[in-house]
Amino acid sequence: MTTTQPLELLAPLAGVLLPLDQVPDPVFSSRLIGDGVCIDPTSQTLCAPLAGVISNIQDSGHAVSVTDDHGVQVLMHIGLDTVNLAGKGFTRLVEEGQRVVAGQPLIEFDADYIALNARSLLTLMLVVSGEPFTLLAAATGLVEAGQPLLRVTPAIGAANGAEEEGDALFSKPLTLPNANGLHARPAAVLAQAAKGFKASICLHKQTQSANAKSLVAIMGLQTVRGDTLQVSAAGADAAAAIEALVALLAQGCGEAVAVVAEAIAPLSSATVLRGVCASPGSAFGHVVQVTEPELNVTEKGTGEPPERAALTRALQAAAQALQALQDKASGSAQAQIFGAHQELLEDPTLLEHAHGLLAQGKSAAFAWNSATLATAALFEQSGSPLLAERAADMADVGQRVLKLILGVQDGAWDLPEQAILIAEQLTPSQTASLDPAKVLGFITVAGGATSHVAILARALGLPAICGVPVQVLAIPDGSPVLLDADKGELHLEPAPGVIETLRAAREQQVVRHQRDVQQAALAATTRDGHHIEVTANVASLQEVQQALALGAEGVGLLRSEFLYLDRNRAPSPQEQAQTYSAIAGVLGPERNLVVRTLDVGGDKPLAYVPMDSETNPFLGLRGIRLCLERPELLREQFRAILASAGLARLHIMLPMVSLLSELRQAREILEEQALALGLSELPKLGIMIEVPSAALMADVFAPHVDFFSIGTNDLTQYTLAMDRDHPRLASQADSFHPAVLRLIDTTVKAAHAHGKWVGVCGALASEALAVPMLLGLGVDELSVSVPLIPSIKATVRELDLADCQIIARQVLGLEEAGQVREALRLYHTATVETLPVVEH
Ligand code: PEP
Ligand code: MG
Helix, strand or coil, X not given: CEECCCEEEECCCCEEEECHHHCCCHHHHCCCCCEEEEEEECCCEEECXXXXXXXXXXXXXXXXXXXXXXXXXXXXXXXXXXXXXXXXXXXXXXCCCCEECCCCEEEEECHHHHHHHCCECCEEEEECCCCCEEECCCCCEEECCCCEEEEECCEECCCCCCCCCCCCEECCCEECCCCCCCCHHHHHHHHHHHHCCCCEEEEEECCEEEECCCHHHHHHCCCCCCCEEEEEEECCCHHHHHHHHHHHHHCCCCCCCCCCCCCCCCCCCCCEEECEEEECCEEEEEEEECCCCCCCCCCECCCHHHHHHHHHHHHHHHHHHHHHHHHHCCCHHHHHHHHHHHHHHCCHHHHHHHHHHHHCCECHHHHHHHHHHHXXXXXXXXXXXXXHHHHHHHHHHHHHHHHHHXXXXXXXXXXXXXXXXXXXXXXXXXXXXXXXXXXEEEEECCCCCCCHHHHHHHHHCCCEEECCCHHHHHCCCCCEEEEEHHHCEEEECCCHHHHHHHHHHHHHHHHHHHHHHHCCCCCCECCCCCECEEEEXXXXXXXXXXXXXXXXXXXXXXXXXXXXXXXXXXXXXXXXXXXXXXXXXXXXXXXXXXXXXXXXXXXXCCCCCCCCCCCCHHHCCCCHHHHHHCHHHHHHHHHHHHCCECCEEEEEEECCCCCHHHHHHHHHHHHHHHHHCCCCCCCEEEEEXXXXXXXXXXXXXXXXXXXXXXXXXXXXXXXXXXXXXXXXXXXXXXXXXXXXXXXHHHHHHHHHHCCCEEEECCHHHHCHHHHHHHHHCCCCEEEEEHHHHHHHHHHHHXXXXXHHHHHHHHHHCCCCHHHHHHHHHHHHHHCHHHCCCCCC
16 A cells, blocks of 8 residues: 555534544444544534545435545534434535535534434544544644644555455345434444455445445445345455345344344245235235336436426326326325325425436436435435335335336236235335236335325225235245235245135125125114214215215214325315315214314324424324414314304314313314304314323313214324334234223223213224224224224124123223233124124
8 A cells, every 4th residue: 555645634613622532422432434533513514624526425414525536535424313303404515426625615504403403513524434644733622614633644545446356246135224224323334344354345226336345435325214235245255244244234233223124034934924914805826026127327418408308208298197097096095196296296396406406417317316316315214104105105206207217118017817916115106006807915015004005005905014024025926825914914835724714704704795885874773772873084075975875974083184185285274164164064964073183293294284303203293282382273274164063063173182281272272263253152172082191081181071082093002102103013002902991991981970972083993893892891983994884883783782891891801902802702703703694
């Protein structure tokens, strides 16, 4: 290694210099990333410490690297754990690949915001290419921005862009589990581990590759959670390097990872793979692994006007294709999703980003791809599971347009009959275009039960599971498999007996369902004459109409936040009033309409209600808390809802109430609005019971409400402290847990003692198995997912209230959800299944 002229690095900021050992983060203090200095900033602009090229700038704007012509790489990292801010508080002033001079401003940051929202403002300047340096200032004390700070001796021949030599070995693809991708910390751990091997090692993401021994090169891949990566290595210890690095990546490279994404090991003796039910049902068929064609994107354009025209043409063609999909969509859910995709095509920020790159001479494909990837990454890193799932929509739209620009055919797959599709991830468009005549079901590694893909699968009636271990991607095409989506299971090489049992059960279910639909108009009255109201959970006018056709006696939960979920702008007060009045008008004055006020926050962002990102959104400003923070939202919504008074039996329901004061404040606002509208009578006002405090204090709330409706979805997650969308906890976050049932019991007793009625509108009410227990606990109303209304009503008609009361007492004393389910199954077999069908 020869050396060249020393190089002076300037202080990138003004502030107080600290030795690296004092940084309260081992990844920096141990010099894992590289040696350098730390500054506690007093200025708010980070400047280049040396002349060179921006070798990496993170999309989130918190870290930037400059590489000079001799290969000296300097990484600057603003604050600790600032990757979690997802770009908020940072303004990037330069682009990757741009040449900069020493002292040039690179990033502006809002020191107050970062100090309040991140762990620390301490900023690092590290020589990550490893050259030795000497300090030109006192080890501690004040430094001025631009003052010479380090003298580095560059080395020649230590460039980081090492290419693999000789034949490279490749790992199987693996899914990146890190919430924020391979940002500085995990990238440093990976690079450090790679440096322990002699082999030259590369990390691959689609068509991009990076030297796995270079922290900056790894960060340059701009990876996000769920990316498919491969490791390759060439040299004596290549196999050992691949094995070690793949294991490290699968474990999160030193970061705690919530969703374990194992490297694809050869399928062991496991014959059942488990995931989460995205859409119920079961099917036996043959595996078809779905893989996407590789798209080659060239960065440099052929001139701005033709590239701009190419992007415009592709956007127009995509808009037409989405319109066609929307027109032929069989349900409102599908139509809404393609409508949302069309909105994304017109998103001004996205287009601005793409046009900015076109103006820099980039190709249409590159500009569009970069803009969509950046937007998807922002969604991913938002910290909100629901928004992260919308990243899949962004990626879907991105691919659609990209293929149009590149002229790649996006034809339907040539599928055999009885196909069970397996994919890392399906896009909503792919899901919507599946032909149910050929595809019997699908399995994905990514996704959650609330994703659009899951909604579409349910609309298509296709059984599906998601969150399945990545080993599933190694099942050979054509393998016979049994998909039991109800249990979230995929059986490999199923025995003929198991297939036959499941098929027979399925046939019986179909016959029973047909009968239930025919009898949907019959009342839900038990054999011993107890009537229970079966109403619908709806999110649109269309669903109200479907619900009535399927025998709903009213609407027990209108999820008002879903009415305008995919809109960027708030609906006008008139539009809101029209929506509620239209729904109330369809129901008429004899039926209940329970409108829940906006339940935004947690997993449900609403585009036109901007919210700060929260570390723990389910425990943050959600539901009524958010509305009381922004009372103008609640005021406007109350006014719009009140416009429908008289058209139906109007009820207003507040979500996520945990304190009595919340109910009091909301009631005051409601009374004030009713008075302003000159209404002589207030509609009924109730609360959701979905927080343990509300259930435990139901006797205190009861005198102040007209009704309660129990949201078992949230009540379960808050009682058991298990995220309702967590793929690994899904089987334990079970509403049949006796702890949840005891809270239901407490609520019903308190309500009845004050003459108030209680409904259940969480998913537990839509489970036929739970119906005897809920009736026995004294619940007065079941508000049910629309397609299940006929079967829940039929179940009620098969029961005796007296028996239900006995089984309810019994399950309250059990220890676990599994025992409750088992007791109810036994009860069901012993009573319901032995009864003849009652003709009313
Ligand atoms: C619930 O939490 O059970 C409920 C019905 O509300 P949502 O599912 O909309 O949060
Ligand atoms: Mg809820």
